[in-house]
Amino acid sequence: MESTQFYTDVILPLPLPGSFTYAIPVELVEKVGIGYRVVVQFGNRKIYTALVRKIHREVDASRDFKEILSVLDDTPLVSEWQFRFWDWMASYYLCTAGEVMNAALPSAFKLASETRVAINPGYLIDSVTLNEKEFTLAETLYNAKKSIEISRISRIIGQQKVIPVVKTLMEKGVIVLEEEVKEKYRPKKETFIRLDESYSADEESLRQLFDQLERRARKQLEILMTWIQLSKQGLGEIKAVKKEELLRKSGCTPAVLESMLKKNIFILDEKPVVKILAGKPESDPSSITLSDEQERTITEIRDAWTAKDVVLLHGVTSSGKTEIYIKLIAETIARGKQVLYLLPEIALTTQIINRLRKYFGERVGIYHSRFNDSERAEVWKQSSVNSQNDGERSSCDIILGARSAVFLPFAGLGLVIVDEEHDSSFKQMDPAPRYNGRDAGLFLAHLHGAKAVVGSATPAIESYYNAKQGKYALVELAERYGEMELPLIKLVNIRDELRRGRMKTHFSTPLLEQLSEAIKNGEQAILFQNRRGFSLRLECEACSWMPSCKNCDVTLVYHKKSNQLRCHYCGYVALVPLVCPVCHSPGVRMKGFGTEKVEEELGILLPGARIARMDLDTTRSKHSHQNIISSFEERKIDVLVGTQMVTKGLDFDHVSTVCILNADNMLGFPDFRSEERSFQLMAQVSGRSGRKKKRGLVIIQTYNPANMVIQSVVKHDYTGMYEYQIGERRKFKYPPFHRLILLKVRHRDAELVNRAASDLAKKLTKVFGNRILGPEYPPVSRIMNQYLKHILIKVEIESSVVTAKSKLLDILHEFYQKQEFHPVRVLIDVDPQ
DSSP states (O other), X not given: OOOOOEEEEEEOXXXXXXXXXXXXXXXXXXXOOTTOEEEEEETTTEEEEEEEEEEESOOOTTSOOOBOOEEOOSSOSSOHHHHHHHHHHHHHTTOOHHHHHHHHSOGGGOOXXXXXXXXXXXXXXXXXXXXXXXXXXXXXXXXHOSOEEHHHHHHXXXXXXXXXXXXXXXXXXXXXXXXXXXXXXXXXXXXXXXXOHHHHSOHHHHHHHHHHHHHHOHHHHHXXXXXXXXXTOOTTOOXXXXXXXXXXXXXXXXXXXXXXXXXXXXXXXXXXXOTTOOOSOSXXXXXXXXXXXXXXXXXXXXXXXXXXXXXXXXXOTTSOHXXXXXXXXXXXXXXXXXXXXXXXXXXXXXXXXXXXXXHHGGGEEEEOTTSOHHHHHHHHHHTSEEGGGTTEEOSOOEEEESGGXXXXXXXXXXXXXXETTTOGGGBOOSXXXXXXXXXXXXXXXXXXXXXXXXXXXXXXXXXXHHHHTTSSEEEEEOSOGGGOOOOEEEEEEXXXXXXXXXXXXXXXXXXXXXXXXXXXXXXXEEEEOSOOSSBSEEEXXXXXXXXXXXXXXXXXXXXXXXXXXXXXXXXXXXEOOSSOTTTOOSOXXXXXXXXXXXXXXXXXXXXXXXXXXXXXXXXXXXXXHHHHHHHHHXXXXXXXXXXXXXXXXXXXXXXXXXXXXXXXXXXXXSSTTHHHHHHHHHHHHHTTSSOSSSOOEEEEEESOTXXXXXXXXXXXXXXXXXXXXXXXXXXXXXXXXXXXXXXEEEESOHHHHHHHHHHHHHHHHHHHGGGEEEEEOOSSOEETTEEEEEEEEEEETTSOHHHHHHXXXXXXXXXXXXXXXXXXXXXXXXXOO
């Protein structure tokens, strides 16, 4: 006899391989579906939100299975194509499905027993209807005035199935996750007014209401007539008008409206404000006038899509790539499809979102890590199909975001745009999955049958090679918009300036003269220094002692604002020593310089200049990027000092001068991509100058003006740089001719790391031969008291990378059979950056 018991295989947000099987109670069988969230007990005491991946009856009858505790959704949260995307990511980047789930879902969707919740600071007792258990929990949190773990809440309300109660209270706006309290999050709501159904559905009742108000309440009649005008209501429909707009248009006081609400003429509805959305478009995309070169480019892209799904748009800085993207977006959403617009940095979204909203208004949504969990959950829902409304698509046709936006549940993706596709910020470093947002975006497009454009003024070597080999279509845009000239680039030899005594701290005389001239003419300037902090290190002049981090093998960086020494890897903080702790000499001096020091010294050398800084230290808060960029756009800042944040795609009308303070420190990094990245950074930041009306000037300070990369930047010669780099990579077996897999062996015991790395390398060499490099110590060999050794695997592009990964996983399984190596972590990074 066939069993009537159903089981489900679920994914847990944990770094554990495979799925886990639970029994489905009879009363929940009809409520469970693929992609639904369910609450499960994992282990003896842990409670997690899991995702249903499969429902079946085929299990080992001799085993006992725990039951799922409850179902959290009425409709699937994750679709089947999303699961396919997750499967690809787990397989390609050699991680678990749970790690992908953890990266994909906002924390608001992953309640667990360790999750901490608190009362919403804006909640008022008795303002929301609650049942007994909800009220008990709300009252407890209200009185506690602090966050509480969900596992403790279970004991407070005397119920094991507590997550559904927490979910309901979150939906009602009564409680929030702990991190939202830290961000002082207040769920903002808008008040809407709708006509009671007894009047909206009955023409005679509405006529009688008119007569009654005309005789007794003229002000109320004015509000009613205004409401009808604003709603443009037809009988049988119930439409709502914003309360604020209704009062403004009618000219009546809130007291008049309140009287009508008490009479049940109007009904008041509160709806959460969708913070990701803007108002109506200001212009139509058809109003954009393209140059002849842009028209040719967009025609070539359309033609290329007939044969290839991916187009590499190689356009010089200020060539008008964004306007081309806007035209392509308009064409895509006109076909009823969605667009994903990926950017490498959150800072870039500030300018781009304003440009997109100008043409698409509320159809644009934003998604990145600076949004709190409720806001990200909101975007998630807005980007998916509303299955309660016959599959009608939500208002978010265009999603603008950083790499994590690839995980959103798109309803019908038609176009993926990857802007500044060369940028290493698209790569997720830690934790797993260590994916590349550009590559994931392209696979996502393939999964949906969508088209894709990857654009850059300085494409990644691999992308340009793929285009040259015919994997992508290549479209070139070689002219700046409006016939603007590319900037003039001047080199300043620091050695010569030092010999002639013309250096003032870190600034050459030509650089200071040009900055003074620009400020005098009412123009703006950008200074690029790819190191934050004040001084890169302290050093004793007597014994050469340098303060270092107690947790990492790096020197501490001095930050003057806080007057502290900080580690940029683990956050360790130390006081500045008055004397050397080794030889007791007072001669402890600062060496090197970062953006903080540049900002201070410029203030002394250019008195009266308005100087600001944009780096990680000044952009930690949610809106700090936007505030700095807006101030610079509004010309409240004369000189903007920054790290690589200032190099990426920003468009400022009045920047005439760009200065690169030290081009050499980028070139000396021990990485096969260092020359490519140095060219990209210098070329990108150079492109910020002279973007409107006037040719810009770029000053590059260097000890080695003859360097090949620097000369390529001066000549705006991307092709020359590419040809040299592609030759080097072919010779030394690097991408795009070989795929790389980096293994990071990590543990607190240095000797154990050495033994484990050596053992693993020997096992790998037996299978992969001379494709193995290492084990070697990385430049920073200890981080957060974890010692590191790296092993690099090179796989020929012609070989099967799937086979290579399968062999690697077998070797790792064999490696962990040795008891000694159980505590050692081996992190896998596919296509490391």
